[in-house]
Amino acid sequence: QVQLVESGGGLVQTGGSLRLSCAASGRTFSAYAMSWFRQAPGKEREFVAGIKWYGGDTFYGDSVKGRFTISRDNAKNTVYLQMNSLKSEDTAGYYCAVRRWYSSGAMSSPGEYDYWGQGTQVTVSI
Numbered sequence: 001q002v003q004l005v006e007s008g009g010g011l012v013q014t015g016g017s018l019r020l021s022c023a024a025s026g027r028t029f030s031a032y033a034m035s036w037f038r039q040a041p042g043k044e045r046e047f048v049a050g051i052k053w054y055g056g057d058t059f060y061g062d063s064v065k066g067r068f069t070i071s072r073d074n075a076k077n078t079v080y081l082q083m084n085s086l087k088s089e090d091t092a093g094y095y096c097a098v099r100r101w102y103s104s105g106a107m108s109s110p111g112e113y114d115y116w117g118q119g120t121q122v123t124v125s126i
Contacts, residue, residue, distance in 0.1 A: 002026040002115040004096045009120030012086055016124070020081040022096030022117055033099040034072065034079040035059075037110060038092035038122075047108035048094070049081060059107045063089075086124045093119040 008020040022034065035050030049070035050059040058070055069082040079096065097113035105112040 002029060002098055002100075004098065004115055004117035006094065006096050006117045006120040009094060009122045011123045011125060013125050014086060014088060016086050017082070017084045018086065018122060020083070020094055020096075020120060020122075022079045022081075024077040024079075024098060024115075029077050031098050031100055032102045033107060035097050035099065035107065035113065036070065036079075036081045036094055037097060038090075038094045040092040043092075045095070045110050046092075047110075050099075050107045051079060061108065083122070086122075088124050088126050091122060091124045093121050095119045 003025045004022055006020060006022045008018060010018060012018050031053040033050050033052045036048040037045050038048050039045045047061045048064055049068055051070045051072050067085045072079045096117040098115040099112050100114045103112060
């Protein structure tokens with residue numbers, strides 16, 4: 001079993017920055033990838049960014065490319081999401097997810113993930 005704990009959310013003005021963290025714990029943690037998704041009220045869950053645990057390849061949703069950066073610290077079992085130039089449309093609950101094994105499914109598909117965190121709220125004020 002893997003537990004994920006997100007932190008770093010909050011209220012920020014348009015154009016500001018936030019850094020989210022997601023710490024994974026479990027008896028023996030390993031993963032193929034970890035990603036961030038977000039969901040706003042009344043909207044579907046949206047892929048934000050993902051990173052392969054070994055190798056560090058990164059993937060981004062179109063709406064955040066050039067503004068958000070995902071990184072990881074393997075020693076700490078932690079993934080980060082640096083969010084810059086925030087916009088009001090970035091307001092959402094942000095969820096960390098673990099994909100344990102490789103499969104042919106897309107990195108952006110929520111169904112490919114095995115564990116989810118409880119989420120952290122990001123609110124961007126105009």
